[in-house]
Amino acid sequence: MIIMKVVSKYRSKIALTMACYMVLVVISSISPLYLTRLVDELSKYQAANIITLRTSIFFVLSASALNIALGFFLTRHLGRMSLAIAAELRSSLIDNYLSSPRQHVPDAGDFLTVASRDTQRVVSFVTGDLNNIFVSIATFIGVSVVLANMNLALYAIIVLFIPFYLFVYKGFANIRYKLSLDIRNKHAILSDRMAASAKHQRTIYLHRCQAFIKGLLLDRIHDCNEAEFRSIVNNSWAGLSLSGISFLMSTVSFVLGTILVLRGRVTLGMLLSFTMYSGNLLSPVSSMTGIALSWQETRVAISNISRYRELKDSQIDCRREPLEIAWVSFEQAQFHKGNFDLTYQMRIAPVTSIVGLTGAGKSTICECLAGYITPTIGMVLYGTCDGDHISPLHMRGKVLLMDSHMRLFEEEPISLNLTLGAQISDAFINKTLEVVEMRAVLLERGVDLSRTVKEAGFSQGETQRLLIARALLRKPNILILDEALSGVHPALCTRIIRKLSELVPRTIIVSHRLSDHAQSDVAYCVEAGKVCPISVGEWVSV
Structure with a gap:
């Protein structure tokens, strides 16, 4: 008591x-x-x-x-x-x-x-x-x-x-x-x-x-x-x-x-x-x-x-060593919302796309992959190239989800927004800013990382790029971008996706903008709680 x-x-x-x-x-x-x-x-x-x-x-x-x-x-x-x-x-x-x-x-x-x-x-x-x-x-x-x-x-x-x-x-x-x-x-x-x-x-x-x-x-x-x-x-x-x-x-x-x-x-x-x-x-x-x-x-x-x-998750030891994830398996997975009864094995390529209509369940799958939600029935397992099976709960910190709901802490310095309290070298911070093409923007405006986000006055697209830079600083095995580039110009978005492979082994992209999927190695369509593979070229040409 x-x-x-x-x-x-x-x-x-x-x-x-x-x-x-x-x-x-x-x-x-x-x-x-x-x-x-x-x-x-x-x-x-x-x-x-x-x-x-x-x-x-x-x-x-x-x-x-x-x-x-x-x-x-x-x-x-x-x-x-x-x-x-x-x-x-x-x-x-x-x-x-x-x-x-x-x-x-x-x-x-x-x-x-x-x-x-x-x-x-x-x-x-x-x-x-x-x-x-x-x-x-x-x-x-x-x-x-x-x-x-x-x-x-x-x-x-x-x-x-x-x-x-x-x-x-x-x-x-x-x-x-x-x-x-x-x-x-x-x-x-x-x-x-x-x-x-x-x-x-x-x-x-x-x-x-x-x-x-x-x-x-x-x-x-x-x-x-x-x-x-x-x-x-x-x-x-x-x-x-x-x-x-x-x-x-x-x-x-x-x-x-x-x-x-x-x-x-x-x-x-x-x-x-x-x-x-x-x-x-x-x-x-x-x-x-x-x-x-x-x-x-x-x-x-x-x-x-x-x-x-009773809210806090039980403490689970997460895998710290680098992992090469090859696929993720859904076995009769049902969720608290949506008509899901998912049994499917998805191959996760260096760049993987998930597409579908609004409300089809794309975000639910992404949240499940990141361990933010768990199936009410069934299970979800990652598979490595070495044949190991790992629960998403043990991949926390290794799988990062970026979606349109995320925001920067406006009253805090830009540097704190990027590191979130972690000890990270300036060189690595600058490298991630270059990947999302924000370093030049900050230098051009004379914006120091010690200034607050509110003082800097970033646009929606610039905020999204900083959020992606923050995710890259965590060195994830898998980065999930769920409409995380919606405010970024298509041409710039294409360049950022191409550069992500320098820091992230696997990237999963969810976007309604067709050009965002042009560089994907494999694509899946979510419809009525089901997942099926789809040709990237066929989807982009629609």
Whole structure:
């Protein structure tokens, strides 16, 4: 369980926090005794004992100062621990999200909501609620000992109200859980729509549909507000119920205390202590009830964070040595979308073309070859010239897919976009830029690789050429270009394909532009979930 793992890792810091809270509990438990002594001595007027007054005043003031000091320390300590736990949880979420195959990738809004809202809820429970539970229990015990020693009858009256808090929890817990789940899902939808609007801002601006998109977003915001308000109403009723119990308890204890004072059973100082600190006895119970209700929100957050732990692919040792792939075999391969039941063996030549109409399944095959998706039924195997059979999962990093959906990171330097953090020599970077004929473009414009992509202002075709250069820097055995050259001039595209053989043993081309297939050694046509060989010359001449 996530909570247990976090508590186990940060147990020393949590223990220090609990120790500080314990000191506060002890102080708050003893304070009523000294306050009682102070009031009783003051009621004696000139006969009051000076030493007792000084001791009581000193303790009350010292306790207040210590409360302030510990509060300052705990604020810094808990703040630092909260940041550390949040960073660790978000790091794990990011790792799992970025390592998820296509069929498991959640919506962007869901990811943002889990990384922000759900993570913060779990952190709040670990750093706040857990300590509050401990403090509430310790406070209840400490105050119980003090007040029971003062007057058992008054103490018993207060304790009789405790079961009412359980009724409040029973009445509101299930509703709180359902409302928390609804709010969380509404926020995930809103985040997803906001992310989509940011992604398509250019389209929105050029089509002048700002009012329409704003209306859609406002509808989602309205849904979130309605869900939040329902939760507020539920919380207000729960709070009113808890306050009502506390008010009723205070009224009964005050009336009974007044009667006992008139009968001489308790002193005025005792009554004042009971009036001020009887709330301290039920406050832990009320706090525990509130924590139990807020646990419903934590349950929702934990379930969503746990779901991300199942996204990441299992760790598989990938083949690192150079491989000469000769063919790929599909054996009754079926996929989650499309009418596929594919059984076919494709020869992979130095330049291989895959053609077909839109929606025929070309991109699905390419994603499968790159290991981004796996068949729901059947299997896919690569075959080497040495007779070995290798799963696409073991070829990750050796088979790179470039498609029209890929983008450069606009806010990052060009060099970082090319290397993606890998240590690559400048000579090799320049060589790949020459293959895609971008080195001369950069020199002509005076664009240094340290500049950001946004500052450089590349066109679509130039961006695609840089993306291909980035793929070449990974030294793949197979490079798959799925409409990856659609923005490049046909003549330039022909030259780039010819040069790719210098760095890549096998290139697979998917394109609707016929001239892109002119240099292919072998071509396959995908139609209705089936694959069949086709003459390159015949296809190009169509």
